Amino acid sequence: MLIKRKRGWEIAEAKATPESVFFGRRAVLGGAVAAAGVAATVAATRPAEAGWFFSSPKVPLQKLAAMPAPLDKTYKPGRALTPEKAATTYNNFYEFSDYKNCWPLAQKLPTSPWNIAVDGMVEKPFTIGLEDLIKKAGLEERLYRHRCVEAWAMTVPWTGFPLAKLVALAKPAAGAKYIGFTSLEDRKVMPGLDVAFYPWPYTEGLTLAEATNDLAFLVVGMYGHVVPPQDGAAVRLAVPWKYGFKSAKSIVRVTFTDTQPKTFWQTLQSSEYGFWANVNPAVPHPRWSQARERLLGTGETVPTMIYNGYGEYVAPLYADMIKAGVKPTVLFR
Ligand SMILES: Nc1nc2c(c(=O)[nH]1)N[C@H]1C(S)=C(S)[C@@H](COP(=O)(O)O)O[C@H]1N2
Numbered sequence: 001m002l003i004k005r006k007r008g009w010e011i012a013e014a015k016a017t018p019e020s021v022f023f024g025r026r027a028v029l030g031g032a033v034a035a036a037g038v039a040a041t042v043a044a045t046r047p048a049e050a051g052w053f054f055s056s057p058k059v060p061l062q063k064l065a066a067m068p069a070p071l072d073k074t075y076k077p078g079r080a081l082t083p084e085k086a087a088t089t090y091n092n093f094y095e096f097s098d099y100k101n102c103w104p105l106a107q108k109l110p111t112s113p114w115n116i117a118v119d120g121m122v123e124k125p126f127t128i129g130l131e132d133l134i135k136k137a138g139l140e141e142r143l144y145r146h147r148c149v150e151a152w153a154m155t156v157p158w159t160g161f162p163l164a165k166l167v168a169l170a171k172p173a174a175g176a177k178y179i180g181f182t183s184l185e186d187r188k189v190m191p192g193l194d195v196a197f198y199p200w201p202y203t204e205g206l207t208l209a210e211a212t213n214d215l216a217f218l219v220v221g222m223y224g225h226v227v228p229p230q231d232g233a234a235v236r237l238a239v240p241w242k243y244g245f246k247s248a249k250s251i252v253r254v255t256f257t258d259t260q261p262k263t264f265w266q267t268l269q270s271s272e273y274g275f276w277a278n279v280n281p282a283v284p285h286p287r288w289s290q291a292r293e294r295l296l297g298t299g300e301t302v303p304t305m306i307y308n309g310y311g312e313y314v315a316p317l318y319a320d321m322i323k324a325g326v327k328p329t330v331l332f333r
């Protein structure tokens with residue numbers, strides 16, 4: 001790193017992680033210079049480091065339906081929940097910064113009102129306000145494991161509703177096969193957008209079959225209250241059997257198509273990040289092993305599970321592809 005910075009509360013975790021993993025995705029860009037540019041932007045805009053950890057994030061609370069919502073007990077997390085502070089102060093949100101401690105920057109995100117445009121191959125394109133959508137869909141709580149491609153992981157109580165409910169509202173046309181997701185791109189509040197080599201806006205995609213699997217969840221809350229900006233307010237995805245980058249944050253557009261949508265990480269580096277990105281401990285990232293993962297909060301490392309442990313629900317989605325001989329590096333990277 002060209003820029004020396006104090007990581008304070010991050011240090012223990014940084015020590016527990018090889019730098020190649022911790023800084024892995026930045027390194028691929030060969031971007032010492034670029035990274036320095038980001039660091040300079042962050043340094044210029046972030047509050048003084050002293051007191052970060054102990055000052056309140058001042059999350060603007062929306063008047064959403066009551067949380068915590070009833071817990072859906074179908075999906076067992078199988079391990080302790082990550083302490084809230086650990087999960088909400090160690091983030092990937094490149095629109096703000098490629099540093100994990102970008103949460104103070106994200107407090108500028110305007111989260112209310114929040115609208116989602118639904119377009120492409122649907123009966124009739126529309127825009128819906130989030131509060132309206134929540135009224136129609138209802139809310140429930142789910143305890144999900146989350147596995148970042150960088151080999152850190154967490155276990156989070158999310159509040160939201162199945163993505164399938166939005167798909168049903170959208171009434172996709174007969175030929176629609178995929179859904180593309182677009183994240184907010186707001187240069188006034190997101191300094192990371194100035195880093196021009198990233199293919200902004202952040203985009204992701206799922207097949208319609210994946211999107212209507214009951215596990216695919218649209219998140220508006222976390223730990224029993226409104227999801228904080230740094231975790232993808234006002235609405236984000238949780239697709240727990242895939243690497244974390246598939247779970248787009250701060251979604252403003254949902255587009256139904258008959259062709260596989262272009263995604264942010266695949267566009268940036270397709271040899272390392274694919275469209276499918278299903279978790280598999282046996283298929284390494286080109287630059288590191290995926291066999292184990294480090295839990296936020298405790299720093300403990302545990303074995304990674306295929307489909308992040310959700311195989312009983314999602315493996316059938318890929319059975320035909322596997323039978324047809326699709327390469328593991330296509331399905332699991
Ligand atoms: N718009 C947007 N969505 C995003 C990202 C991002 O940088 N921008 N990072 C992704 C990655 S790599 C992960 S691991 C998760 C992180 O979510 P968290 O910060 O709530 O843990 O968000 C995903 N969604």
Ligand SMILES: [Mo]
Nearest residue numbers: 148149244245
């Ligand atoms: Mo990630």
